Amino acid sequence: MSEINSIISPENIVYQKTPLLTDATMHYCPGCSHGTVHKLLAEVLEDLGLQETAIGVAPVGCSVLLYNYIDIDWQEAAHGRAPAVATGIKRLLPDKVVFSYQGDGDLAAIGTAETIHACNRGENIVIIFINNGIYGMTGGQMAPTTLPGMKAATCPQGRDVSHDGMPIKISDLLAQLPGTCYVTRQAVHTPANVRKTKKALRKAFENQMANKGTSLIEVVATCNSGWKMSPVQSNQWMEENMFPMYPLGDLKDE
Amino acid sequence: MRELKLMKGNEAIAEAAIRCGVDGYFGYPITPQSEVMETLMDQAPWKTTGMVVLQAESEIASINMVYGGAGCGKRVMTSSSSPGISLMQEGITYLAGSELPCVVVNVVRGGPGLGTIQPAQSDYFQSVKGGGHGDYKLITLAPASVQEMADFVELAFDLAFKYRNPALILSDGVIGQMMEKVELGEYKPRWTNEYIEENYPWATMGKKNRERNIITSVQLEPSVQEAFNHKLQKKYRECEENEVRYEEYMCEDAEYLFVAYGSSARICQKSVEIARSKGIKVGLLRPITLWPFPTKQIAHYADKVKGMLSVEMSAGQMVEDVRLSVCGKVPVEHYGRFGGAIHSPGEVVEALENKLLKV
Amino acid sequence: MAKAKGAIVVDTKACKGCGVCVTACPTKVIELAAEVNGKGYHYAYMANPDSCIGCANCGIVCPDTCITVYRAKADATA
Secondary structure (H helix, E strand, O other), rough: OOOHHHHHHHHEEEEEEOOOOOOOOOOOOOOOHHHHHHHHHHHHHHHHOOOOOOOEEEEHHHHHHHHOOOOOOEEOOOOOOOHHHHHHHHHOOOOEEEEEEEEHHHHHOOOOHHHHHHHOOOOOOOEEEEOHHHHEEOOOEEOOOOOOOOOOEEEEEOOOHHOOOOOOOOHHHHHHOOOOEEEEEEEEEOOHHHHHHHHHHHHHHHHOOOOOEEEEEEOOOHHHHHHHOOOHHHHHHHHHHHHHHHOHHHHHHH | OOOEEEEEEHHHHHHHHOOOOOEEEEOOOOOOOOOOHHHHHHHHHOOOOOOOEEEEEHHHHHHHHHOOOOOOOOEEEEEEEEEHHHHHHHHHHHHHHHOOEEEEEEEEEEEOOOOOOEEOOOOOOHHOOOOOOOOOOEEOOOOOOOOHHHHHHHHHHHHHHHOOOOOEEEEEEEHOOOOEEEOOOOOOHHHHHHHHHOOOOOOOOOOOOOOOEEEOOEEEEEHHHHHHHHHHHHHHHHHHHHHOOOEEEOOOOEEEEEEHHHHHHHHHHHHHHHHOOOOOEEEEEOOOOOEOOOOHHHHHHHHHEEEEOOOOOOOOHHHHHHHHHHHOOOOOEEEEEOOOOOOOHHHHHHHHHHHHHHO | OOOOOOEEEEEEOOOOOHHHHHHHHOOOEEEEEEOOOOOOOOEEEEEOOHHHOOOHHHHOOOOOOOOEEEEOOOHHHH
16 A cells, blocks of 8 residues: 555656646536536647637537636537527637537537538637537437437437438548548547547647638547436447448548 | 718718728628728728728628727727628627627618618617617717718717717618718727727737636626626617717797607708798707607607607608607607608698698 | 566546456456445545556546556666
């Protein structure tokens, strides 16, 4: 035990909470991917020295209170409107670093028009897109990205594609637009994936600093409460079911 | 140097915006107000004052771009006409709920639905009674001339920033499309970021040497939401106390009163003259602010006149506020053509005779 | 080369017991406690401290950022 005590000393720290994360306890369910992505976002902003220039746009959905957790300036957008709000901020303050953080319902259903047109104009912003295939905040209803056959509160027998259509692979659509410079799909369920997502986020913000256009980071994520599984089971289910529909990797990197 | 020009009301809005140092305009084309953005794009102020002008993909996007810019303490605006303003209601209530100043211009056309592209005044309820959800108010200015279209841009921004609340310029297709002589103000510089940070410390401009700023309208705790709503209401009462604006025309000896705003007020000026030539002593009270409404001044006339006629190009909307001001002391009637039709001065006098004099 | 020596400190009040760190640990150091914290979660703890190599995988995957990871400097453990 004394050996452990000698290891636990400030000079030996190899991993700790970034000061950009506030002390507020996140309201998310245990194991929620949001917390991991929030942390990466805070770490990247800290690494790039962007605390004083970053302005974030929070969405409507589970991450509506995101502004409580990262110590930068924030604006809270109406549901789906984050890319339009981010456009307004970036156009008026082009020297600031602006990003939106949105879920699948926000980005790929109610805010599809705002998303597509912000990307098409090549707004010089970063869009972080959390795709867990479900509406978490309102109680697990079907999302535009819900998998065929996947059960949700508004498709309790499973998504019937003859009735509801196929899930929308919005990142693939957005990669087609000339305004996007970087579109990638990542995950945060393993240490290796977390490291990759962090690199992708870093690249996205560096793109903005280089005025390259819109960068979109999709994170295929879990919603263990909505999926009705344990966090560890959710990670496994995501690998087996979500990844075949939403394969990880870069869709565009220019 | 002040400059005299002949121009459309819509063009005057755009010219005035550039000259008074507006930072950004976001809009979407719709008749009868497309000249606002067309004029801005033609003037290309981003090359001169640095003003941002962007054609958005929808009115929904426009108003949310305004939200983003307003959250940074910038003077940003949008314009549209009735169906487009309906689409903006979500954004407007979020702006009010987040206490963001901005200017929205509505060049009203006839409704409901897609309606007509001809002028109307049937968006009064939407403008002053809510429009979007929740307990909020819009500071609403009603210009009656091309000159006022120009002048009210800066006034609307001043009021919006004074009260941290969206301000609406409620015009109509007549004022937007007609050409008049207008005296344009001098070019004023846009606010610097330093000026904004010093005077509007709530603006999100990057967290530097202060706590982080959060622009939001979410208050999940009912006690916090209630306290916030009390704060809003207090602000609205102050606005009602300080910002009522109206104009009187031949009211001193009036036995009857027209209450009319915008293009209807212009028509009623002529009606006053016609009526007086027939021996009917009538005056005109023109509310310039529709909210806050000139309740006290109308109540004052309730003790002096025999009746009032609310003249509006609607099926009768402002008439409700006139009646509330009068408290039943004298009869208050409504007259107006609507759905894109415009009443003539003679029709207004005839309505006065039929509805108030012959009873 | 000697195996690196590490240790973790879990903020047991903040831990929600999701168990993601347990699976992420390559040397099976972490388990969920039989007891619960103030929120009713079986918090993570270092069950096999001697196996910790200070790789930080647990900290990296923790959604609530409640694990601080330490690794002794090479010369101290050589």
